[in-house]
Amino acid sequence: MAVDTSAAVPPPSAARPPVTEAVTAVRRPRALVLACAAGLGIVAVTLAAYGLRAWLTASGVAGGLAFWAWTPLAVLLLGQTVLYLCERPARAGEEGQKRLDALHVAVLMPVFNEDNGYLRASLASLLAQSRPPDSVHIVDDGSELSHRQVRRWWTQAAREHGLATSWQRTANHGKRHAQVLAARRCPDADILITVDSDAQLAPDALHEVLQPLADRRVQAVAGLVLARNNRNGLLSRITDLWYVTSQMVERASLSPLGGVMVASGSLAAYRADVLTDHTEGYLSETFMGRPVTFSDDSMLTLYALARGRVVQQPTAVVFTAMPENVGHHLRQYVRWMRGSSLRALWRVRYLPAHHPALLAQVLRWFQQLATTASLLWLLALHLRPGPAPSAVLLIVPLLLTCGQTLRYLVLRRSDQPLASQLATWALTPLAMLWSWAVLRPTRWYGALTCWKTGWGTRQAGAEVALASAATS
Template identity: 65%
Template sequence: MGAEHRPPAPGALTARRRRPALLLAAAAGLLVAATVLAGYGLRAWSAALGVQGWWTQWLWAPLAAALVLQTALYLAERPAVATPEQQRGLDRLEVAVLVPVFDEDPGYLRSALASLLDQHRRPDSVHVVDDGSTVDYRGVRGPWLRAAAAAGVRATWERQPNRGKRRAQVAAARHCPGADVLVTVDSDAHLDPHALHELLQPLADPRVQAVAGVVLAHNNRRGPISRITDLWYVTNQLADRSALSPLGAVMVCSGSLAAYRADLLADHRDAYLAETFAGRPVTFSDDSMLTFYALRRGRVVQQPTAIVFSVMPERVGHHLRQYVRWMRGSTIRSLWRVRYLPPLHPAFLVQVLRWYQHLGASAAAVLLLSRSLRAGAPLPPALLAVPLLVVSGQTLRYLTVRRSDQSLRSQLGTWALTPLALAWSWAVLRPVHWYATATCLRTGWGTRRNGPEVAPAPRPAP
């Protein structure tokens, strides 16, 4: 099914990426300033304490080199664009969308399903599996199936006892045995009208096994938690993930929007359903597991022009439980990458570098603070400014995404929360990360224990 050029449906959320030269120059300038200040600050600190400065330089130099390399890579990322001949091949692919549902707010689910039919390149089929929800979806199911039929999209809706997201995905995939590409979306994911067309572009390269979309917060203006999460999550994708994409080594394709070669799930279905860690069944980190299978076969990339809006936590408790689950999954998956990927695989090398960065940054902070406290000498202001300069340069990439439901003023207001987001990351999320690592044997889901945990979706205007 090829792309059809239609205007966006009324009320559709849209977004686009731009690469303004001024923002890119500002980001590079902040990085250079941070590197220079760090060098001056470490020398001043060493002189104030009367210690040799060579070891502080050796500690900082690898971290600085990794930061410079990451910046160069994410600035080099470009969206894949198929040639006319490749596009004809992409148009012939049978594309099936898998939508697992568990206790989703009906308004967000209705919006997500409607956005699939508003695609310029519609999917060939969409398969919804209700994984034992306690929410009544009768008001969504019937109208959706009729709308899909009218649009020429084959659709199924199945309900099963609660068995987890992985089994829901496998159950959905059984309805499309002839699919070439499986697209996974979350039940609250509202796709930009061009998202599916853009997501398929990298698959013109036969080496690419999986493609990640870019996720924006649907509810990004419902309080400071959702704003900070939106800022941090978008920045992470457009900095860290964008740096991995040119290497074909994206670590995680977000469940909100990702595409996989269909045989990837078919060939690993039994292992996917039966994953264990230290003898315990793993019920989360499903997206990173599918990505891990793709990394073992070939390249995994991000398509920065494939954009989806997903619901983010609005309350601190929900936010922290979600982060704990993500970091527990990240701990397990990082061990899998080092154990099962070849030592020269880019993802293996990046994983080892990440461990060094995480441990090195934490150790450097503890070392600097402890020595300064013992000597009664405060840290030089230059050193205190370094983290803020680095992070501010990265969060500038948040401003490269323009969305239809947010003014530039509101977007700048979110970007201005960068100092607060940095403080939250260091004071709260970093300790939570260590806690999640230490408790990674707790492999339960941990969120949506009592139904939806966000405010209901706004009702559409009559």
């Protein structure tokens, strides 16, 4: 039975309820860090090309085919570096800001078995926005955990802030169904913003994520997702390092082209008709006769790409909970890779041939195949009898990776000193080893089992808890 709590919202009172302490992240002066990253990348590519060529010449490996396979990778890396250095935060301008201010902005938040500490922090961050939403719509998708106390607190807090809201509880039908139910509560919305129930927004996140939408060509905007629990163990540090780097390198390189392929559900803004015009297809997607219940973010992004541009706004920052144990981490990664494989097929099928996201998808396939082949080749060289191969073949990938992960240091977080960020960046060799030895085989396993379209990580209880947050 759905229950609506949006009726008769009184004007805000002078006394507002306390909210969870805000966490912020801003860009450091970037010139030195970016120059170091770009310089190290160029040096690494040069070392790779000439070192590999010299080794091939000396060792007599057949015809230098590996060298010519490496050359496109080097060019791709350099092109990616140039593009991500071109990324700039969008600014609406005076007239554009007036148009944005006039839009009805609705937040959609599905909830399933969320830790109450994270859920309350997420909702509290919505109350603290410099550009508050016009409405917030929450759907509890049949949680087995009780969220009654948070719901009571939220209903009162939203009323005191003058914020229209609804909270529905339904049987468990999945995240897509919950998003559609939430969207139906705000039929007049111009912009729909997806926020995960464990995602705490920086105070200016909504203002920033809306800025690119002043350009009418932009259909969706991805926020920048950081780990809230990034110091809760070695695994959370490594995953935060990889996740932030991938957004600030790969996604940032696609943003100037309008071809961002996934807008993460932790914070993403869509023109409302991206969802409302495709509701039937969104809810009924199948693959090999099976209903698809994951990869919802990338499906919405695909709809947006088919209609126009999708960009990243690097100043729209949100903090989310990353897995803290290996089992949760691997289940999540398998689900992501299965979804990524399905969505790659859909991009090839539905995007026009000239679309930058389609080109990026083809290049990504090449990169994945080439790097996996290179890894297997390096492994074979070290396992074969005879002298060990040149050390440059092992040093070059590490240099490349360290050059890219320098982007992690561009952001200054209010909850983390520079020393802690440097400690995380120093884990790059371990993160690379984890990626090669664990995540790459997991990626291929996910791709080869993409016909298994169930969610795969929905547990009976919250897997990550915010110990410091009140749950009442």
